[in-house]
Amino acid sequence: MLKPLLFVLLAANAGVALWGYVASARTPQLRLGGDGTLAPTGSEPQWSERIVLVPLPDATPTPAPASNRPAPAPVEPAAPLAAAPTxxxxxxxxxxxxxxxxxxxxxxxxxxxxxxxxxxxxxxxSAGWWVAMGPFTEAAQRAKQAELRRLGVNAEMQTNAAGRWLVLARSADAAGAEAQLQALRPRGIRTARSMEAGQGxxxxxxxxxxxxxxxxxxxxxxxxxxxxxxxxxxx
The missing domain is CATH 3.30.70 (Alpha-Beta Plaits)
Known part of the structure; x- marks a missing residue:
């Protein structure tokens, strides 16, 4: 009784296997390709899928269009000032x-x-008043003139009927001569005096x-x- 049951099971398994074979022949099979992707098997044509990178538009903001206003007129440099006359x-x-x-x-x-x-x-x-020192002998006149020069005072040698003089300043009147005499005092002038020069x-x-x-x-x-x-x- 077991033998007939065994034959029935073997026949059923063979039928199931045959059905699976026929079904697999009609349906494309997938296999793992060399690059790690699944590829169909059988006689169906194969297509390779590619990823195409499309560049995105530049994100840099587009500069605003230039103003249509006319450019300002160039400013001419100012003319140099004329040099003052000598x-x-x-x-x-x-x-x-x-x-x-x-x-x-x-x-x-x-x-x-x-x-x-x-x-x-x-x-x-010339006529008027002198601020003068003297009278001197000729040698004394020259020595005194050199001494005054060291003090920074210019003295003019003058000679008249009264003798040799060193004239330190001149003025048209007595008041002017006296003022010049007082201005010379701080410079160490002690023996000068104002005097009338006479016509000459x-x-x-x-x-x-x-x-x-x-x-x-x-x-x-x-x-x-x-x-x-x-x-x-x-x-």
């Missing part, structure tokens, strides 16, 4: 005695200034047109007497 001044020194002219000429030449072609000596009648004549050294550089150098020059200053009115 100041020209008339300078004169003196009066000097005839014997002092050579010394004054030497001192001016030692300054090494150019453009002094118009420098000239003129004779001028002296030599003036004049530069009608002095440039600023010439003016500064001549005003600073150490001359043996009245130094350079602005020309007197009408000179």
């Amino acid at each position: 100041a020209i001044a008339c300078l004169e020194a003196g009066p000097y005695a005839e014997t002092a002219r050579a010394t004054v000429d030497g001192r001016v030449a030692a300054l090494g200034l150019s453009g002094l072609e118009s420098l000239r000596w003129t004779r001028r009648e 004549a002296g030599w003036m050294l004049q530069l009608p047109q002095a440039t600023p550089a010439q003016r500064q150098a001549l005003l600073d020059a150490r001359l043996p007497g009245p130094g350079f200053r602005a020309c007197a009115a009408g000179a």
Whole structure:
């Protein structure tokens, strides 16, 4: 009785196996490819799936369009200021005695200034008051002049009927001479006095047109007497 049952089970298993084989032949099978993906088996055509990377649009913001307003007109640079005209001044020194002219000429030449072609000596009648020291002998006059020079005071040698003098300043009147005398006191001048010079004549050294550089150098020059200053009115 068991044998017929065994044959029935074997037949049933064979039927199930046959049915599975037929079903698998009709349905494509999947297999694991070499790249790790599942691929269909059988005679069905195979398609490889590819991932295509499509670039995304640039996230950089698009600059705003330029303004349509017209560009401002260029500003022209301001014209440079014209240089101020060079100041020209008339300078004169003196009066000097005839014997002092050579010394004054030497001192001016030692300054090494150019453009002094118009420098000239003129004779001028003079009168008024002196701030003077003296009278001296000739040797004492020269020694005192050297002493005053060390004090920074220019003294002009003058000679008149009363003797030899060192003139420190000149003025048209007594009050002006006295004021100049008092201004010299703080510089160590003790024996000078104001005195009437009397009528006489002296030599003036004049530069009608002095440039600023010439003016500064001549005003600073150490001359043996009245130094350079602005020309007197009408000179």
